[in-house]
Amino acid sequence: LPSNFQRDSFDVVLVSPRNPLNIGAAARAMANFGFARLAVVAAFAPPWREARSAVGAPEVLANAQEAPTLAEAVRYCTLVVGTGTVNYRKPEQRVVSLPALAPLLAEELARGGRVALVFGPEKHGLTREDLSLCHLLVEIPTDPRQPSMNLGQAVAVCLYEVATRMIQNPAQPASETISPPTAAVPSETLDLLTGLIEQTMQAARYSPASMQAANHHDLHLLLRRLTLSKGDSRRILGLFRRILWRLNRKPAPPITEDDGPSRQGGMR
Amino acid sequence: LPSNFQRDSFDVVLVSPRNPLNIGAAARAMANFGFARLAVVAAFAPPWREARSAVGAPEVLANAQEAPTLAEAVRYCTLVVGTGTVNYRKPEQRVVSLPALAPLLAEELARGGRVALVFGPEKHGLTREDLSLCHLLVEIPTDPRQPSMNLGQAVAVCLYEVATRMIQNPAQPASETISPPTAAVPSETLDLLTGLIEQTMQAARYSPASMQAANHHDLHLLLRRLTLSKGDSRRILGLFRRILWRLNRKPAPPITEDDGPSRQGGMR
Numbered sequence A, B: 001l002p003s004n005f006q007r008d009s010f011d012v013v014l015v016s017p018r019n020p021l022n023i024g025a026a027a028r029a030m031a032n033f034g035f036a037r038l039a040v041v042a043a044f045a046p047p048w049r050e051a052r053s054a055v056g057a058p059e060v061l062a063n064a065q066e067a068p069t070l071a072e073a074v075r076y077c078t079l080v081v082g083t084g085t086v087n088y089r090k091p092e093q094r095v096v097s098l099p100a101l102a103p104l105l106a107e108e109l110a111r112g113g114r115v116a117l118v119f120g121p122e123k124h125g126l127t128r129e130d131l132s133l134c135h136l137l138v139e140i141p142t143d144p145r146q147p148s149m150n151l152g153q154a155v156a157v158c159l160y161e162v163a164t165r166m167i168q169n170p171a172q173p174a175s176e177t178i179s180p181p182t183a184a185v186p187s188e189t190l191d192l193l194t195g196l197i198e199q200t201m202q203a204a205r206y207s208p209a210s211m212q213a214a215n216h217h218d219l220h221l222l223l224r225r226l227t228l229s230k231g232d233s234r235r236i237l238g239l240f241r242r243i244l245w246r247l248n249r250k251p252a253p254p255i256t257e258d259d260g261p262s263r264q265g266g267m268r
Helices: A004-008 A020-032 A045-053 A098-110 A151-168 A187-203 A209-225 A230-249 B004-008 B020-032 B045-053 B098-110 B151-168 B187-203 B209-225 B230-249
Strands: A010-015 A037-041 A065-067 A079-083 A095-097 A115-119 A136-139 B010-015 B037-041 B065-067 B079-083 B095-097 B115-119 B136-139
Touching: A004 A010, A004 A098, A010 A020, A010 A151, A020 A037, A020 A045, A020 A151, A020 B151, A079 A098, A095 A098, A098 A115, A098 A136, A098 A151, A098 B151, A115 A151, A151 B020, A151 B098, A151 B151, A187 A209, A187 A230, B004 B010, B004 B098, B010 B020, B010 B151, B020 B037, B020 B045, B020 B151, B079 B098, B095 B098, B098 B115, B098 B136, B098 B151, B115 B151, B187 B209, B187 B230
Parallel strands: A010 A037, A010 A115, A037 A065, A079 A115, A079 A136, A095 A136, B010 B037, B010 B115, B037 B065, B079 B115, B079 B136, B095 B136
Antiparallel strands: none
């Protein structure tokens, strides 16, 4: 089972769960496998109230955090892992099978990171928007004839796997490696960077308004793929602040029919 | 996920489940992880009916076997594995932690055996009597502060582990080993042997009636510890049939105060 250190750096996040029994089951599995930090995103009030007031509800529920968006729930996390079956379309991030997950998490925790394991709503799982906030997707290997798991059972299986195999495959503590890897930046820094780059795109008239949603999405994925260090993100933030200031100092020229090659472009 | 061969030699057994949602969840986990053979022992009629008639109930439930006793449900199985937390008293069998279970099961299946994984009722788990029919106990490593798992989640975690790791650690097929291990005998043979030995004990006036239940229990455990081959059990059956026939041929002498040293003994 996880050490106190691991347990304090590991968040379980439920996005809009519908069934109070599933919320209770998720919390119970957390208690069974020694996890303590639960966050619920955009909770539907009635099931959330019912789950918290259930007889024998685990302490984990009383201490749960509530957040309006997934971005807010994972803002301090350096590795956000989305769960679900991804066989219905081509995933945009790296996908690992659950039996291969624990060493990756152990490594992230060993270098001082903080991990979130995110579960979507019962019916349809995580949205494309929510998935774009994940660095990594994890898939539970299931039978293609019945791939979809019950939420409470999926949480139990994932936490069992992580709790059991993080201990069996402990990553080298940072102090013992020759060049200690630096911790990744938390999600809130990536969100800051996303906002600044988007402002810069707009100020530079990089692409038409119709492309903004697609660019926003691609930017999410790109920034998570880069695994920026704190130094990287500080330098990039500084650069884009400078660019934005320059762009805003003199008004942009009016749009003409021939507005240069980048005008129609997206990030793809 | 398990091969067709593994799947056909693997039974999941629920003993007297109380909650139809748990029965449904257990069946769903079986479908998720590619298992097909479910048996329910001493089912309470209302929850069992409700689970089977639920909307979207997995096919596994429609095909489930019903048995009045655990002995009957596992009569063809050569390796019966009981589940549960065993920390409340000293276990009488070998206990393995769930992460170490899959290689043992793969080995048993590879030598032509048949495995049962047995789950007790929600409240109190498997009784001492039911446990005495198990060759092996498996324990899910949980936090001592909240050791007891929900039944549906426990089934999901066990089947995930077995399905995922039986493939990763396939046992050598019997044909490739130099001296192929013979399959163990099915539970029904052990039950036959138990009954015959008990008759012999009584005919020999081995111990007073007050010791019979304890001896019955110890005999269960002993016979499962021995991992008898078919030849072994045939020879033992033959020997005890002969002894019993001899004992019954001339009436036993009346009991006296001094009835020999074995008279007060149990098997312990």
